[in-house]
Amino acid sequence: MAEKITGVSSAGVNKGLLESLTTFAATLVAVAHTRLELLSTELEEEREHLLSLLILTLVALFCLSISVVLASILLVAAFWESHRLLVLAALTGVFLTVAIGSWVLLIRKAKAKPRLFAASLSELLKDHQQLDSH
Numbered sequence: 001m002a003e004k005i006t007g008v009s010s011a012g013v014n015k016g017l018l019e020s021l022t023t024f025a026a027t028l029v030a031v032a033h034t035r036l037e038l039l040s041t042e043l044e045e046e047r048e049h050l051l052s053l054l055i056l057t058l059v060a061l062f063c064l065s066i067s068v069v070l071a072s073i074l075l076v077a078a079f080w081e082s083h084r085l086l087v088l089a090a091l092t093g094v095f096l097t098v099a100i101g102s103w104v105l106l107i108r109k110a111k112a113k114p115r116l117f118a119a120s121l122s123e124l125l126k127d128h129q130q131l132d133s134h
Contacts (some may be wrong), residue, residue: 014062039120068095
């Protein structure tokens with residue numbers, strides 16, 4: 001009797017509800033898939049970034065070490081007759097100062113690095129806020 005009044009059968013309501021739930025589930029799967037792809041991309045970018053930094057650091061350290069040794073030998077040889085101990089002491093002080101300054105700079109750069117998965121977390125926060133508003 002209720003079907004005659006509303007004009008909708010209970011099978012039609014169940015079918016509409018099932019389609020709605022199916023669409024909702026498909027949307028959730030699509031959102032999760034997109035977020036996982038973003039997370040995967042961020043991991044790959046972070047790995048490549050760290051690898052390139054490591055390689056560049058090793059090359060720079062190697063070249064710097066060779067040049068420092070050669071420059072030190074040159075200066076000591078140039079002042080061998082007059083002030084060899086003064087030159088060695090000055091070089092030691094310069095190298096120690098540069099080493100301490102580099103260490104401080106390294107610590108600052110390590111602390112200033114952007115947060116890992118920042119883009120994924122912000123997108124998930126937007127999704128959460130959007131779901132809460134509905």
